[in-house]
Amino acid sequence: MGITIKDVADAAGVSTATVSRALRGLPNVDSATRERIQRIAGELDYVISPSASRLASGRTGCVAVITPYIARWYFSTVLSGVESVLQSAGMDLLLMSVSTPDGQHRLPPAPRLRRRVDGVLVIALPPQDSQLQEVLALGMPTSLIGLSMPSVPSVAIDDVLAGQIATQHLINLGHERIGVINGAPIVSPYTAENDRYRGFEQAMLGAHLTVDPMLEAYGYFTIAGGEQAMTALLTQKVPPTAVFAMSDEMAFGAMKAMRAHGLTPGKEISLVGVDGHDMSEFLDLTTVVQPVQDLGRIAAEALVLQLRSASPEVAGDSIRLPTQLIVRGSTSPRRA
Amino acid sequence: MGITIKDVADAAGVSTATVSRALRGLPNVDSATRERIQRIAGELDYVISPSASRLASGRTGCVAVITPYIARWYFSTVLSGVESVLQSAGMDLLLMSVSTPDGQHRLPPAPRLRRRVDGVLVIALPPQDSQLQEVLALGMPTSLIGLSMPSVPSVAIDDVLAGQIATQHLINLGHERIGVINGAPIVSPYTAENDRYRGFEQAMLGAHLTVDPMLEAYGYFTIAGGEQAMTALLTQKVPPTAVFAMSDEMAFGAMKAMRAHGLTPGKEISLVGVDGHDMSEFLDLTTVVQPVQDLGRIAAEALVLQLRSASPEVAGDSIRLPTQLIVRGSTSPRRA
DNA sequence: TTGTAAGCGTTATCAT
DNA sequence: ATGATAACGCTTACAA
Numbered sequence: 001m002g003i004t005i006k007d008v009a010d011a012a013g014v015s016t017a018t019v020s021r022a023l024r025g026l027p028n029v030d031s032a033t034r035e036r037i038q039r040i041a042g043e044l045d046y047v048i049s050p051s052a053s054r055l056a057s058g059r060t061g062c063v064a065v066i067t068p069y070i071a072r073w074y075f076s077t078v079l080s081g082v083e084s085v086l087q088s089a090g091m092d093l094l095l096m097s098v099s100t101p102d103g104q105h106r107l108p109p110a111p112r113l114r115r116r117v118d119g120v121l122v123i124a125l126p127p128q129d130s131q132l133q134e135v136l137a138l139g140m141p142t143s144l145i146g147l148s149m150p151s152v153p154s155v156a157i158d159d160v161l162a163g164q165i166a167t168q169h170l171i172n173l174g175h176e177r178i179g180v181i182n183g184a185p186i187v188s189p190y191t192a193e194n195d196r197y198r199g200f201e202q203a204m205l206g207a208h209l210t211v212d213p214m215l216e217a218y219g220y221f222t223i224a225g226g227e228q229a230m231t232a233l234l235t236q237k238v239p240p241t242a243v244f245a246m247s248d249e250m251a252f253g254a255m256k257a258m259r260a261h262g263l264t265p266g267k268e269i270s271l272v273g274v275d276g277h278d279m280s281e282f283l284d285l286t287t288v289v290q291p292v293q294d295l296g297r298i299a300a301e302a303l304v305l306q307l308r309s310a311s312p313e314v315a316g317d318s319i320r321l322p323t324q325l326i327v328r329g330s331t332s333p334r335r336a
Numbered sequence: 337m338g339i340t341i342k343d344v345a346d347a348a349g350v351s352t353a354t355v356s357r358a359l360r361g362l363p364n365v366d367s368a369t370r371e372r373i374q375r376i377a378g379e380l381d382y383v384i385s386p387s388a389s390r391l392a393s394g395r396t397g398c399v400a401v402i403t404p405y406i407a408r409w410y411f412s413t414v415l416s417g418v419e420s421v422l423q424s425a426g427m428d429l430l431l432m433s434v435s436t437p438d439g440q441h442r443l444p445p446a447p448r449l450r451r452r453v454d455g456v457l458v459i460a461l462p463p464q465d466s467q468l469q470e471v472l473a474l475g476m477p478t479s480l481i482g483l484s485m486p487s488v489p490s491v492a493i494d495d496v497l498a499g500q501i502a503t504q505h506l507i508n509l510g511h512e513r514i515g516v517i518n519g520a521p522i523v524s525p526y527t528a529e530n531d532r533y534r535g536f537e538q539a540m541l542g543a544h545l546t547v548d549p550m551l552e553a554y555g556y557f558t559i560a561g562g563e564q565a566m567t568a569l570l571t572q573k574v575p576p577t578a579v580f581a582m583s584d585e586m587a588f589g590a591m592k593a594m595r596a597h598g599l600t601p602g603k604e605i606s607l608v609g610v611d612g613h614d615m616s617e618f619l620d621l622t623t624v625v626q627p628v629q630d631l632g633r634i635a636a637e638a639l640v641l642q643l644r645s646a647s648p649e650v651a652g653d654s655i656r657l658p659t660q661l662i663v664r665g666s667t668s669p670r671r672a
Numbered sequence: 673t674t675g676t677a678a679g680c681g682t683t684a685t686c687a688t
Numbered sequence: 689a690t691g692a693t694a695a696c697g698c699t700t701a702c703a704a
Contacts, residue, residue, distance in 0.1 A: 002451065004697055015675045020699060030673060047450045051390035052697030055680045060387065065431075070419055071629075076412035083406055083433050087442060092452070095401075095429045097419050106423060114383045115338065116428070223618055256618055279615060282559055282592055293407075340681055351691045356683060366689060388681030391696045 003046045012040045023048070060118050062092040063303060066109050066135065067123040070097050072221075073249065073277050074292055078123050078145055081296030089304045091118075098131050110134035119303045121145060123296075126188045141306050143299045146192065148318050153306075155299040155319045157290045159192045162323045163199025163244070166272045166288045169325055170242040171207045174334035175270060178204065179215035179240030181229045181250045196246050196274065215240050219250035226253025234261045241334050242270035248277035248287055255283060255330070265330040272331055274323075284329035291321050339382045348376045359384070396454050398428040399639060402445050402471065403459040406433050408557075409585065409613050410628055414459050414481055417632030425640045427454075434467050446470035455639045457481060459632075462524045477642050479635045482528065484654050489642075491635040491655045493626045495528045498659045499535025499580070502608045502624045505661055506578040507543045510670040511606060514540065515551035515576030517565045517586045532582045532610065551576050555586035562589025570597045577670050578606035584613035584623055591619060591666070601666040608667055610659075620665035627657050 009016040014033065022029045022037040054060050063086055069075045079095075086093045094117055096109045108131050113120060117140070124146035125132040136142060136152065144154035170178050180200055183193035204211050214236055217229035226245060233240055234257060245251035251273030255265050265271045266284070273280060276289030298319060345352045350369065358365045358373040390396050399422055405411045415431075422429045430453055432445045444467050449456060453476070460482035461468040472478060472488065480490035506514050516536055519529035540547050550572055553565035562581060569576055570593060581587035587609030591601050601607045602620070609616060612625030634655060 002697095006697080016698075017676080017700075018674055021674090024699095028673060033673080047447070049391070049451050049697050051387050051396065051451075052680090053699075054387035055385070055391050055682085056697075056699040058680075058699090070416035071409075071413045073407075076415075077407045079412075079431075080406035080433070083431055087433065093431045095415075095419055095431045097416065097423065111383070115385050115387075223614060252615070252618055278559060279588070282588055338681095342681080352682080353684080353692080354690055357690090360683095364689060369689080385681050388696090389683075391698085392681075392683035394683090394696080 002049070003044045005046070005048070008037065008041045008044055008046050011044060012037045060092075060116060061090070062094055062117040063119045063121060063300070063307075064094040064096055064109070064113055064117040065121045065123065066096050066098060066125070066131075068098045068125060070095070074146075074247075074275065075123055077292040078296035081293035081298075082121055082145075082300040083296075085297050085300035085304065089300075091304065091307075098125065108134055110138055113138055113140070118307050119143075121296075121299055121303060122147075124192065127190045128188045141303060143303045143306075145295050145299045147190075149190070153299075153302060153317060153319075155295050155302065155321065156192075157295070157323050158320050159195030160199040160202070162274050162288045162290065163196030163246070164203045165199070165323065165325050166196075166244050166274060167200045167203035168207075169272055169286070169327070169331060170244060170270055171203060171209065173242070173270060173331060175240075175242035176209055176334070177212070177215065177238065177240045177242070178209065179217070179233045179243040181217055181219045181226055181233075181243060181245040181254055183218065183221050183246055185218050193246055200244055219245065219247075219253060221247050221250060223249050223253040223256075226250030227257045228253070230254035230257035231260070234258070234263075240269070242331070243272075245271060245273045248273040248275035248280045248285060251285055251287070251330075252277075252279065252283060255285070266328075266332045268335070270331040270334075276326070280326075281328070286328045286331040287326055288323050289326050290323045294321055338385070339380045341382070341384070344373065344377050344380055344382050347380060348373050396428075396452060397426070398430055398453040399455045399457060399636070399643075400430040400432055400445070400449055400453040401457045401459065402432050402434060402461070402467075404434045404461060406431070410482070410583075410611065411459055413628040414632035417629035417634075418457055418481075418636040419632075421633050421636035421640065425636075427640065427643075434461065444470055446474055449474055449476070454643050455479075457632075457635055457639060458483075460528065463526045464524045477639060479639045479642075481631050481635045483526075485526070489635075489638060489653060489655075491631050491638070491657065492528075493631070493659050494656050495531030496535040496538070498610050498624045498626065499532030499582070500539045501535070501659065501661050502532075502580050502610060503536045503539035504543075505608055505622070505663070505667060506580060506606055507539060507545065509578070509606060509667060511576075511578035512545055512670070513548070513551065513574065513576045513578070514545065515553070515569045515579040517553055517555045517562055517569070517579060517581040517590055519554065519557050519582055521554050529582055536580055555581065555583075555589060557583050557586060559585050559589040559592075562586030563593045564589070566590035566593035567596070570594070570599070576605070578667070579608075581607060581609045584609040584611035584616045584621060587621055587623070587666075588613075588615065588619060591621070602664075602668045604671070606667040606670075612662065616662075617664070622664045622667040623662055625660045625662050627659075630657055 005016045009019045022034040119141040148154040217232045219225035219229040263269045273287040280287045341352045345355045358370040455477040484490040553568045555561035555565040599605045609623040
């Protein structure tokens with residue numbers, strides 16, 4: 001039921017091999033022949049069969065993107081960057097979420113990868129996540145986004161630095177009782193949240209300030225979580241005068257809690273986030289902006305490059321993208 | 337370099353045909369044989385070659401999702417619903433954006449669909465978008481999400497009703513000078529924005545209120561756009577006392593503009609949106625909530641069903657999902 | 673530069 | 689219930 005390469009070959013009076021070569025732009029094809037074949041293929045409305053091509057060549061032209069969430073800002077933004085690159089590269093993007101929209105875990109992606117894609121892009125899974133381990137064990141070309149591991153190519157920001165910058169900003173404003181809204185309490189090392197916490201600690205210690213465990217709360221990277229965390233911080237005997245939220249979305253929740261307690265971010269209390277979420281400008285939130293879309297874009301470019309250069313071990317190493325502190329109204333000098 | 341069906345067949349002492357049948361769960365296979373084959377396939381770590389299977393069967397097991405944006409809330413939320421269903425159905429999800437992250441148009445998706453997927457899901461493209469037309473012209477099983485057209489299966493809300501409900505809410509609060517923040521000025525008919533506008537008109541006319549063209553502005557469904565639109569409305573000689581924004585994100589922008597003009601949503605001026613965006617609760621925005629994730633979920637389910645039931649014309653018709661007005665603090669009775 | 677033909681790994685149609 | 693085998697549509701040595 002479809003035009004095949006054979007039909008084109010017959011119509012052009014050449015062999016299927018020549019059509020294949022001509023259409024794929026391979027060298028050693030007479031340019032007149034090539035043009036004729038292209039024209040005829042067009043006239044016949046010929047479309048190559050990916051399945052046949054893949055079966056014969058062994059390459060799928062597909063890249064899988066594995067992500068814990070699809071609908072959250074960070075992940076969808078990374079994804080948009082990835083998609084634009086893969087699109088231009090003519091590769092198919094297979095989207096696989098590791099958890100349901102409700103957050104439950106699902107079928108492990110690794111089995112669904114084998115023989116199906118040429119490469120894999122993983123967004124912000126904890127380094128020792130079992131799903132991630134299984135994917136890496138597949139041994140296929142892989143790039144990590146928003147996390148980094150030794151010996152696996154990755155694109156990420158310097159999370160320690162991000163945490164350090166955010167905290168230092170608060171310190172520079174004269175704050176001393178600085179709270180943190182962290183991700184989850186128990187978490188594997190080398191995650192973004194851990195690194196940001198280390199940056200926080202470094203800044204605090206560097207300024208000879210006390211890291212008070214009572215001023216740490218967990219917001220699980222959600223708005224609601226941030227709100228709860230901030231509420232917890234505000235009900236301390238001596239609440240913080242400034243708070244570092246590890247993500248903008250948690251910061252949004254924190255803002256709500258502050259207002260509920262009659263506090264205005266940037267007046268009685270200061271708040272800084274991390275991300276550069278679309279809404280952060282709108283909400284006048286000081287934040288450490290990370291180039292989220294570029295994270296995806298650059299990782300995808302690196303992967304495509306690796307896939308093209310048949311050399312399996314041109315893995316390319318860990319790439320660090322810069323962050324930038326954007327000071328807005330949510331932070332202000334400590335009131336005397 | 338991989339285990340093939342032949343290897344499994346040899347190891348099990350049966351033919352490849354039997355292995356194929358056994359592994360796919362087809363009938364007419366001795367249960368003992370089937371179990372043995374399954375065990376051996378497992379031991380050998382056999383993974384079927386999708387390319388070969390697709391080439392031989394003619395089915396790809398892939399569904400393409402075509403969307404104008406990936407990183408916007410509505411689209412990523414629909415996408416997450418779609419993904420969860422396709423995942424459970426064991427189908428591959430090919431993601432294709434129609435515009436770049438910057439909003440530019442790109443390669444038309446239609447050519448990239450042929451022979452590559454079994455079905456297509458289209459998210460919120462205007463009915464007469466040329467890309468959409470080309471996709472439909474392919475004649476493959478297709479479901480539309482967030483838009484509807486005669487004779488093409490679709491899942492959407494009743495946008496006229498949504499606009500009507502939002503507006504009526506403002507009217508019920510006693511407002512008479514009601515502004516609208518629309519999408520784009522020139523737009524094809526039968527789009528969500530047009531329908532919502534019609535609902536707005538209906539409500540206004542039903543209450544014998546004047547639809548003042550001066551109280552209409554365009555926000556292009558973005559935060560920044562909403563802000564500009566609201567600013568325009570507020571600089572009218574006689575500004576509106578209430579505003580219907582056709583999306584929550586535009587409403588967010590509108591809120592910012594209101595505050596910039598010293599107005600508090602829900603006090604001197606009322607504001608209602610449409611969507612049920614995550615941030616709307618946080619920002620205390622009254623809105624007409626639509627079940628965005630369900631839109632994607634249900635459309636995907638319908639498509640999967642259609643693809644399974646080999647009957648090509650079980651297209652299933654247009655499905656309408658309900659919306660719900662959630663009254664929050666951004667709307668209040670008109671002040672005398 | 674072009675053609676020949678042997679795969680690629682399944683599925684599906686007949687037989688048995 | 690199982691087996692043999694011809695597709696499926698392309699790529700890629702190898703020849704010419």
